Amino acid sequence: MRESGNAQAKPYHHGDLSRALVEAARRILEAEGAVALSLRAVAREAGVSPAAPYHHFKDKTELLEAVAHGGWDALSHAIIEARRTAASPGEALESIGLAYVHFALQNPALYRLMYDTSRDRMAMPAHIKEEESGYSEVQCALVAAGADPNDDRELQLATIASWCAAHGLAEMCNFEQFRPLKEAMGGDEAFLRGVLRHFGTFSLAGLHGKR
Amino acid sequence: MRESGNAQAKPYHHGDLSRALVEAARRILEAEGAVALSLRAVAREAGVSPAAPYHHFKDKTELLEAVAHGGWDALSHAIIEARRTAASPGEALESIGLAYVHFALQNPALYRLMYDTSRDRMAMPAHIKEEESGYSEVQCALVAAGADPNDDRELQLATIASWCAAHGLAEMCNFEQFRPLKEAMGGDEAFLRGVLRHFGTFSLAGLHGKR
DNA sequence: AGATGATGTTGACACCGTTCAGATGCACGC
DNA sequence: GCGTGCATCTGAACGGTGTCAACATCATCT
Numbered sequence: 001m002r003e004s005g006n007a008q009a010k011p012y013h014h015g016d017l018s019r020a021l022v023e024a025a026r027r028i029l030e031a032e033g034a035v036a037l038s039l040r041a042v043a044r045e046a047g048v049s050p051a052a053p054y055h056h057f058k059d060k061t062e063l064l065e066a067v068a069h070g071g072w073d074a075l076s077h078a079i080i081e082a083r084r085t086a087a088s089p090g091e092a093l094e095s096i097g098l099a100y101v102h103f104a105l106q107n108p109a110l111y112r113l114m115y116d117t118s119r120d121r122m123a124m125p126a127h128i129k130e131e132e133s134g135y136s137e138v139q140c141a142l143v144a145a146g147a148d149p150n151d152d153r154e155l156q157l158a159t160i161a162s163w164c165a166a167h168g169l170a171e172m173c174n175f176e177q178f179r180p181l182k183e184a185m186g187g188d189e190a191f192l193r194g195v196l197r198h199f200g201t202f203s204l205a206g207l208h209g210k211r
Numbered sequence: 212m213r214e215s216g217n218a219q220a221k222p223y224h225h226g227d228l229s230r231a232l233v234e235a236a237r238r239i240l241e242a243e244g245a246v247a248l249s250l251r252a253v254a255r256e257a258g259v260s261p262a263a264p265y266h267h268f269k270d271k272t273e274l275l276e277a278v279a280h281g282g283w284d285a286l287s288h289a290i291i292e293a294r295r296t297a298a299s300p301g302e303a304l305e306s307i308g309l310a311y312v313h314f315a316l317q318n319p320a321l322y323r324l325m326y327d328t329s330r331d332r333m334a335m336p337a338h339i340k341e342e343e344s345g346y347s348e349v350q351c352a353l354v355a356a357g358a359d360p361n362d363d364r365e366l367q368l369a370t371i372a373s374w375c376a377a378h379g380l381a382e383m384c385n386f387e388q389f390r391p392l393k394e395a396m397g398g399d400e401a402f403l404r405g406v407l408r409h410f411g412t413f414s415l416a417g418l419h420g421k422r
Numbered sequence: 423a424g425a426t427g428a429t430g431t432t433g434a435c436a437c438c439g440t441t442c443a444g445a446t447g448c449a450c451g452c
Numbered sequence: 453g454c455g456t457g458c459a460t461c462t463g464a465a466c467g468g469t470g471t472c473a474a475c476a477t478c479a480t481c482t
Contacts, residue, residue: 014429014430017429017430038468038469038470039469039470039471040468040469040470041469048430048431049430049431049432050431050469050470050471051430051431051432051433051471051472051473052429052430052431054470054471054472055428055429055430056429059470059471060469060470060471112330115382118386119323119382121387122385122386122387123386123387123388124386124388128388129388153392153395153396153405156392157392157405157406157408157409158409160383160389160392160406161376161380161406161409161410163379163383164376164379164380164382164383164384164406165372165375165376165379165410166379167378167379167382167383168374168375168376168377168378168379168380168382169372169375169379171326171330171375171378171379172371172374172375172378173375174333175329175333175334175335176332176333176334177334177335177339177340178371181364181367181368181371184364185364194364194368195368195371195372195375197368198368198369198372199372199376225460225461228460228461249437249438249439250438250439250440251437251438251439252438259461259462260461260462260463261438261439261440261462261463262440262441262442262461262462262463263460263461263462265439265440265441266459266460266461267460270439270440271438271439271440
């Protein structure tokens with residue numbers, strides 16, 4: 001029995017702990033940062049003993065991967081939404097780039113966790129490259145912006161380049177070194193667009209240009 | 212006394228522990244990865260008690276920052292060297308990009324540590340932006356490749372864009388999703404050059420192009 | 423009803439970062 | 453030359469962590 005004495009106080013075993021643990025982890029991640037995200041703290045937050053998670057995840061790592069998985073879903077969704085609501089197909093790329101960076105800035109701990117676990121496995125979660133996911137959305141936006149959909153190799157390279165560039169920008173965009181430039185440009189938004197403009201043009205240049 | 216029994220075996224107090232600790236940390240980092248990099252393990256490796264480091268670094272974090280600092284120096288050096296030995300000024304950018312990614316691939320744990328500590332402080336170490344450092348080298352390479360040295364704002368944006376792109380590529384380039392494309396292109400090197408080619412052209416496009 | 427298996431708890435182990443009181447030995451004033 | 457001061461190192465301790473084995477509890481199937 002815990003704080004709620006009236007409703008149903010701590011059912012038989014728990015219900016579904018897996019989900020509760022992942023949610024607890026995300027709550028801790030956003031409220032107190034990655035440094036406070038211990039398995040014991042998650043168990044505590046979910047109102048359960050420190051060993052309980054081991055019946056649902058073989059590892060702390062496995063729990064974190066589940067949390068990261070949710071993050072990738074959210075990011076994919078943000079990308080899809082950005083392309084859908086872009087002013088014109090030609091501007092979809094910039095729209096996606098902005099949405100991507102905004103996601104990273106609004107969920108910094110989660111974003112970092114996503115790439116930490118990905119790098120450990122040397123792979124993004126599989127569903128990111130399937131249909132209707134973030135990756136294919138970028139590909140579509142590139143085509144909409146003028147890329148040749150028949151040259152698969154160049155299209156893939158451009159997609160990868162775009163993704164890498166957005167990732168790098170997302171991770172570095174609030175480094176202190178950039179502050180003077182940001183202020184000179186009148187704010188973060190202008191700065192982001194400025195850098196993204198380079199990314200936006202590069203893809204087309206790379207696809208259309210010589211060689 | 213440690214492995215070297217003849218020279219001077221464990222001097223008075225130690226000699227200079229700071230340096231020894233940083234070197235021990237780097238050894239552990241490369242041999243066993245970041246997960247094994249505990250303060251106690253570093254002290255153990257340096258042949259000293261677990262509390263000894265606290266007379267030289269106020270924190271584990273401070274030690275790690277010292278290690279990362281050395282990494283930034285090495286990276287800067289690699290960049291300078293890459294530009295110096297480039298076949299032609301116009302190819303300096305691609306040369307730098309390759310050197311950057313190679314550095315990250317050859318020192319993965321160190322590279323990751325460098326950005327982890329940087330993100331925690333939301334800043335790169337200050338000396339990376341000074342003269343004769345990596346950042347200014349990229350800027351020079353951009354100018355050599357045709358960028359307008361008088362438009363400072365665009366030049367800065369291009370430099371940042373290049374850096375972000377290289378960083379993203381360095382972190383993601385051995386994700387498993389890219390393996391088929393790599394094989395189709397005949398190896399990692401070709402793949403890297405393929406993506407870098409997009410980066411290389413983008414900067415110029417961004418600098419010369421409309422808007 | 424009784425066995426079974428999934429799920430939760432308790433207690434333990436080794437390790438971690440950090441602190442503090444005390445030992446150690448170099449450097450310097452007399 | 454020698455004692456004193458001070459930076460440095462050690463040892464033991466505290467609370468926290470990930471993980472595991474042994475035990476408890478409950479849902480369900482026969």
